[in-house]
Amino acid sequence: MAEIRVEKLHKAFGEFVAVRESDFTVADGEFFVMLGPSGCGKTTTLRMIAGLELPTSGRILLGGEDVTFNRAAARDIAFVFQLFALYPHMNVRQNIGFPLKCEGMPRAEIRARVEETARFLRIDHLLSQPTSRLAGGDRQRVALGRAIVRRPKAFLMDEPLGTLDTEFRDLMVRELRELHMRIAATTVYVTHDQLEAMSMADKIAVMNRGDIEQFGTPQEIYDRPATMFVADFIGSPPMNFLAFRGSVEPGAASVGINGAIVDIPAPREARPEGDLALGVRPEHVRFDDGSKLRGTVFGTEYLGTTQIVTVTTAHGTVKARLPADIRAEAGETVGLSLRSERLTLFDGGSGRAIR
Ligand code: ATP
Numbered sequence: 001m002a003e004i005r006v007e008k009l010h011k012a013f014g015e016f017v018a019v020r021e022s023d024f025t026v027a028d029g030e031f032f033v034m035l036g037p038s039g040c041g042k043t044t045t046l047r048m049i050a051g052l053e054l055p056t057s058g059r060i061l062l063g064g065e066d067v068t069f070n071r072a073a074a075r076d077i078a079f080v081f082q083l084f085a086l087y088p089h090m091n092v093r094q095n096i097g098f099p100l101k102c103e104g105m106p107r108a109e110i111r112a113r114v115e116e117t118a119r120f121l122r123i124d125h126l127l128s129q130p131t132s133r134l135a136g137g138d139r140q141r142v143a144l145g146r147a148i149v150r151r152p153k154a155f156l157m158d159e160p161l162g163t164l165d166t167e168f169r170d171l172m173v174r175e176l177r178e179l180h181m182r183i184a185a186t187t188v189y190v191t192h193d194q195l196e197a198m199s200m201a202d203k204i205a206v207m208n209r210g211d212i213e214q215f216g217t218p219q220e221i222y223d224r225p226a227t228m229f230v231a232d233f234i235g236s237p238p239m240n241f242l243a244f245r246g247s248v249e250p251g252a253a254s255v256g257i258n259g260a261i262v263d264i265p266a267p268r269e270a271r272p273e274g275d276l277a278l279g280v281r282p283e284h285v286r287f288d289d290g291s292k293l294r295g296t297v298f299g300t301e302y303l304g305t306t307q308i309v310t311v312t313t314a315h316g317t318v319k320a321r322l323p324a325d326i327r328a329e330a331g332e333t334v335g336l337s338l339r340s341e342r343l344t345l346f347d348g349g350s351g352r353a354i355r
Contacts, residue, residue: 002063002153002186003028004049009058011044018044020210021058026154026203028063029184031177035197036207037233042190045207046156049188050079062153078152080160086131086142092118093127096145103150117149120182140172144179154186161196173199194234198222206230222281225344228351231279237308239279242315243348247273255345257315260292263340275348282308284339285320287328291335297328311336 004026011019019041026032034042047053049060051072060068067075078099086095097114105113118124121141126134131142147155160176161169177200180187191197197204198218205215206229214226225231231239244257249271254263255278262278295313302324309328311318318336328334345354 003061004032004154004186004188005059005061005064006045006049007059007061009045009048009060010056011041011048011053012056017210019048019055022212024205024212024215026186026188028186030202031180031187031189031200033189033191033197033201033204034207035191035194035204035233037192039209040207041210042192042207043158046079046158046188046190050077050156051075052079076153078147078150078155080147080155080157086139086146088132091128091130092123092134092142092145095131095142096149099146099150113149114145117145120148121145121179136168137171137175140175144175148179148183148185152185154188157187157189159191160189161191161193169196176200195236198234206233208233223342224353225279226353228277228279228346231344231346235281237282237319237321239281239344240285240316240318241346242278242280242313242318244276244278244315245274246276247271248276248345248354257293260294262293262338262343264343264345265341272345272347272354276354277346277348278338279344279346279353280318280338281342282319282321284342285318285322286337286339287320287322287326288335288337291337293336293338294333295336297330297332297334299330300328 006022006024009019009022022045034045036042044053048055051070055068059066062075087098093114096117097110100110100113115124118127121144123138123141123145126138131139134142161172164172173196189200201218203216204218204221205212206221207213208229214221214230221230222234225234225239228241242257246255248255254261295311295318298310298312301308305324306321307324309320309322311320311334346352347354
């Protein structure tokens with residue numbers, strides 16, 4: 001396996017910049033997820049790493065070797081598009097062995113390698129079965145077998161669970177995660193699904209319009225979003241923003257929002273002022289009769305142990321995740337308190353977090 005390093009990787013299609021001077025390193029054995037909305041440049045980045053697209057500028061290093069201009073076939077990377085499209089006219093053995101056959105590996109060696117892979121995935125008893133007769137979970141394992149049989153330096157996966165229904169998807173997320181823990185293969189995984197990303201990734205890059213907005217662990221990205229875009233893209237429901245105009249003195253520990261004093265983590269940088277926004281996750285909002293930050297309950301969404309209560313305030317809509325037994329009637333006026341150490345202050349203009 002190998003580290004993947006991307007340096008100032010840039011791709012323009014005519015005037016349009018699909019990927020802008022991207023920099024990141026995927027450590028050997030790491031599961032790296034590129035997350036972002038449709039059209040943000042995830043697939044283009046992946047295709048450049050795979051060697052299916054030539055960068056406009058920048059470098060790609062695989063295990064320290066510059067492979068920027070190497071042909072795809074010479075990169076020793078497995079590109080998994082649709083994980084589950086098996087060849088229907090072949091049996092399990094032929095499906096798993098197909099990539100090796102394409103490489104021209106001798107038959108006896110293919111046989112040994114396929115059997116070893118099948119044992120590893122606990123499907124060795126199915127080798128002579130036609131794939132059409134397999135149960136769903138076994139089909140997935142055959143597909144995984146076909147992906148890992150070559151023992152490539154790295155895996156690239158582009159929305160491999162794209163077409164699966166939710167139940168199956170959850171199963172496959174666990175299966176992929178378990179597989180990763182067992183073979184520790186360097187993996188770059190593309191998805192627009194934040195839950196998939198959060199549950200699988202060691203590191204995530206959140207992309208937006210060709211830029212990497214933030215690179216970090218799932219927890220860093222969730223707890224300390226670098227931009228309002230990231231804060232809004234991650235989390236369900238996403239982070240709330242309370243917009244206000246004002247200024248915050250360096251070292252100040254509170255801001256006044258329409259008469260309500262809200263404690264905040266003190267900004268370290270020079271005095272932010274102008275259009276600002278206070279970001280708070282729904283689980284860090286509480287009802288508090290004594291608070292001057294007031295709003296009107298708009299509605300509630302019952303989720304079993306918790307509920308999402310939507311409150312309209314003068315600074316924007318706030319969603320609070322509260323225990324299900326707290327009463328909240330639509331139209332009722334409530335006070336809100338925000339957990340001060342978990343707030344993020346953003347510059348309303350640039351959208352960047354002020355730290
Ligand atoms: P999706 O999930 O929709 O595939 P993505 O984040 O993977 O989104 P890309 O496929 O990388 O996005 O595309 C990024 C942008 O580059 C898009 O706006 C797309 O239209 C544009 N693009 C991609 N390939 C080409 C091409 N060959 N010529 C022109 N524009 C392209």
